[in-house]
Amino acid sequence: MTRLVRLAESRRTSGPSQSPPKRLDRAAYTLLTWLEERPATRLTELAALMEIDLSTASRQVRGLEERGFVSRIEDPRDQRTAWLEVTEAGREVLSATRALRIERISSRLSSWHERDVEELARLLSKLVTSFTDQSEPAALASSIPRSAVGGMQR
Numbered sequence: 363m364t365r366l367v368r369l370a371e372s373r374r375t376s377g378p379s380q381s382p383p384k385r386l387d388r389a390a391y392t393l394l395t396w397l398e399e400r401p402a403t404r405l406t407e408l409a410a411l412m413e414i415d416l417s418t419a420s421r422q423v424r425g426l427e428e429r430g431f432v433s434r435i436e437d438p439r440d441q442r443t444a445w446l447e448v449t450e451a452g453r454e455v456l457s458a459t460r461a462l463r464i465e466r467i468s469s470r471l472s473s474w475h476e477r478d479v480e481e482l483a484r485l486l487s488k489l490v491t492s493f494t495d496q497s498e499p500a501a502l503a504s505s506i507p508r509s510a511v512g513g514m515q516r
Contacts, residue, residue, distance in 0.1 A: 386459050393422050394431060394448055394456045402435070402445040431455060 386394070396412055397403060403411070409419035423446060426432040431452030434444035448456070471479050 384455050384458065386455060389422055390426060390431075391456070391459055393426065394452055397432065397446055397448045398453065398456060401447055404443055404445060408446060426452065
Protein backbone atom coordinates (compact mmCIF):
# COMPACT_ATOMS: atom_id res chain seq x y z
CA MET A 363 0.00 0.00 0.00
CA THR A 364 2.82 2.39 0.87
CA ARG A 365 4.45 1.73 -2.51
CA LEU A 366 1.19 2.58 -4.27
CA VAL A 367 0.81 5.84 -2.35
CA ARG A 368 4.43 6.80 -3.06
CA LEU A 369 3.99 6.01 -6.74
CA ALA A 370 0.83 8.11 -6.91
CA GLU A 371 2.54 10.99 -5.11
CA SER A 372 5.49 10.89 -7.51
CA ARG A 373 3.28 11.33 -10.57
CA ARG A 374 1.91 14.64 -11.79
CA THR A 375 -1.81 14.94 -12.32
CA SER A 376 -1.08 15.96 -15.90
CA GLY A 377 2.12 15.28 -17.70
CA PRO A 378 4.65 16.20 -20.30
CA SER A 379 2.18 15.71 -23.13
CA GLN A 380 0.46 18.91 -21.99
CA SER A 381 2.09 22.30 -22.45
CA PRO A 382 3.24 23.96 -19.19
CA PRO A 383 0.46 26.60 -19.15
CA LYS A 384 -2.10 23.77 -19.39
CA ARG A 385 -0.39 21.50 -16.86
CA LEU A 386 -2.17 21.06 -13.53
CA ASP A 387 -0.46 19.84 -10.40
CA ARG A 388 -2.42 17.74 -7.93
CA ALA A 389 -3.40 20.73 -5.76
CA ALA A 390 -4.67 22.75 -8.73
CA TYR A 391 -6.59 19.76 -10.09
CA THR A 392 -8.20 19.12 -6.71
CA LEU A 393 -9.15 22.77 -6.20
CA LEU A 394 -10.68 23.09 -9.67
CA THR A 395 -12.63 19.88 -9.13
CA TRP A 396 -14.03 21.17 -5.82
CA LEU A 397 -15.06 24.46 -7.46
CA GLU A 398 -16.58 22.72 -10.46
CA GLU A 399 -18.70 20.55 -8.16
CA ARG A 400 -19.68 23.53 -5.97
CA PRO A 401 -20.07 26.66 -8.12
CA ALA A 402 -20.26 30.05 -6.42
CA THR A 403 -18.21 29.02 -3.40
CA ARG A 404 -16.56 31.56 -1.13
CA LEU A 405 -12.85 31.18 -0.39
CA THR A 406 -13.51 30.50 3.29
CA GLU A 407 -16.00 27.76 2.40
CA LEU A 408 -13.54 26.23 -0.08
CA ALA A 409 -10.77 26.13 2.53
CA ALA A 410 -13.11 24.47 5.03
CA LEU A 411 -14.37 21.92 2.48
CA MET A 412 -10.83 21.03 1.43
CA GLU A 413 -9.64 21.02 5.04
CA ILE A 414 -6.75 23.38 4.26
CA ASP A 415 -5.60 26.65 5.77
CA LEU A 416 -7.26 29.79 4.40
CA SER A 417 -3.88 31.24 3.37
CA THR A 418 -3.08 28.05 1.42
CA ALA A 419 -6.45 28.16 -0.35
CA SER A 420 -5.96 31.85 -1.12
CA ARG A 421 -2.50 31.26 -2.63
CA GLN A 422 -3.74 28.34 -4.74
CA VAL A 423 -6.79 30.27 -5.97
CA ARG A 424 -4.64 33.29 -6.83
CA GLY A 425 -2.40 31.07 -8.99
CA LEU A 426 -5.42 29.66 -10.81
CA GLU A 427 -6.84 33.17 -11.28
CA GLU A 428 -3.55 34.32 -12.82
CA ARG A 429 -3.75 31.44 -15.28
CA GLY A 430 -7.34 32.32 -16.15
CA PHE A 431 -8.83 29.11 -14.69
CA VAL A 432 -10.80 30.71 -11.83
CA SER A 433 -12.64 34.01 -11.53
CA ARG A 434 -14.16 35.91 -8.63
CA ILE A 435 -17.72 37.21 -8.77
CA GLU A 436 -18.57 39.98 -6.34
CA ASP A 437 -21.27 39.16 -3.83
CA PRO A 438 -23.89 41.90 -4.35
CA ARG A 439 -25.06 41.52 -0.74
CA ASP A 440 -21.57 41.81 0.77
CA GLN A 441 -18.90 43.76 -1.14
CA ARG A 442 -16.18 42.29 1.11
CA THR A 443 -16.64 38.76 -0.24
CA ALA A 444 -16.71 37.09 -3.63
CA TRP A 445 -17.78 33.78 -5.07
CA LEU A 446 -15.27 31.63 -6.92
CA GLU A 447 -16.15 30.13 -10.28
CA VAL A 448 -14.29 27.91 -12.72
CA THR A 449 -13.86 29.75 -16.04
CA GLU A 450 -14.33 28.20 -19.46
CA ALA A 451 -10.53 27.87 -19.72
CA GLY A 452 -10.55 26.15 -16.32
CA ARG A 453 -13.23 23.71 -17.42
CA GLU A 454 -11.27 22.94 -20.59
CA VAL A 455 -8.00 22.24 -18.76
CA LEU A 456 -9.84 20.18 -16.14
CA SER A 457 -11.55 18.13 -18.85
CA ALA A 458 -8.26 17.58 -20.70
CA THR A 459 -6.53 16.56 -17.48
CA ARG A 460 -9.32 14.12 -16.60
CA ALA A 461 -9.10 12.58 -20.06
CA LEU A 462 -5.32 12.18 -19.68
CA ARG A 463 -5.74 10.55 -16.26
CA ILE A 464 -8.37 8.14 -17.59
CA GLU A 465 -6.15 7.32 -20.56
CA ARG A 466 -3.20 6.57 -18.27
CA ILE A 467 -5.24 4.36 -15.96
CA SER A 468 -6.89 2.57 -18.89
CA SER A 469 -3.53 1.84 -20.50
CA ARG A 470 -2.22 0.37 -17.22
CA LEU A 471 -5.30 -1.84 -16.87
CA SER A 472 -5.64 -2.85 -20.53
CA SER A 473 -4.06 -6.27 -19.96
CA TRP A 474 -6.24 -7.02 -16.93
CA HIS A 475 -9.28 -9.28 -17.15
CA GLU A 476 -12.55 -7.38 -17.02
CA ARG A 477 -13.58 -9.12 -13.78
CA ASP A 478 -10.31 -7.99 -12.14
CA VAL A 479 -10.93 -4.38 -13.16
CA GLU A 480 -14.47 -4.62 -11.78
CA GLU A 481 -13.13 -6.08 -8.52
CA LEU A 482 -10.54 -3.30 -8.27
CA ALA A 483 -13.27 -0.69 -8.79
CA ARG A 484 -15.42 -2.33 -6.11
CA LEU A 485 -12.56 -2.48 -3.60
CA LEU A 486 -11.42 1.09 -4.30
CA SER A 487 -14.99 2.28 -3.78
CA LYS A 488 -15.05 0.41 -0.47
CA LEU A 489 -11.71 1.96 0.51
CA VAL A 490 -12.93 5.48 -0.30
CA THR A 491 -16.08 4.83 1.74
CA SER A 492 -13.99 3.73 4.70
CA PHE A 493 -12.01 6.98 4.53
CA THR A 494 -15.13 9.11 4.30
CA ASP A 495 -16.81 7.19 7.13
CA GLN A 496 -16.90 9.38 10.22
CA SER A 497 -15.64 6.57 12.47
CA GLU A 498 -12.92 7.31 14.97
CA PRO A 499 -9.43 6.60 13.55
CA ALA A 500 -8.59 4.28 16.47
CA ALA A 501 -11.70 2.18 15.80
CA LEU A 502 -10.87 2.02 12.11
CA ALA A 503 -7.24 1.07 12.80
CA SER A 504 -8.25 -1.69 15.20
CA SER A 505 -10.43 -3.25 12.49
CA ILE A 506 -7.47 -3.67 10.09
CA PRO A 507 -5.98 -7.17 10.27
CA ARG A 508 -2.34 -7.21 11.41
CA SER A 509 -1.38 -9.14 8.29
CA ALA A 510 -2.67 -6.27 6.13
CA VAL A 511 -0.78 -3.65 8.14
CA GLY A 512 2.44 -5.62 7.76
CA GLY A 513 1.94 -5.62 4.00
CA MET A 514 1.63 -1.83 4.01
CA GLN A 515 5.08 -1.30 5.45
CA ARG A 516 6.95 -2.30 2.28
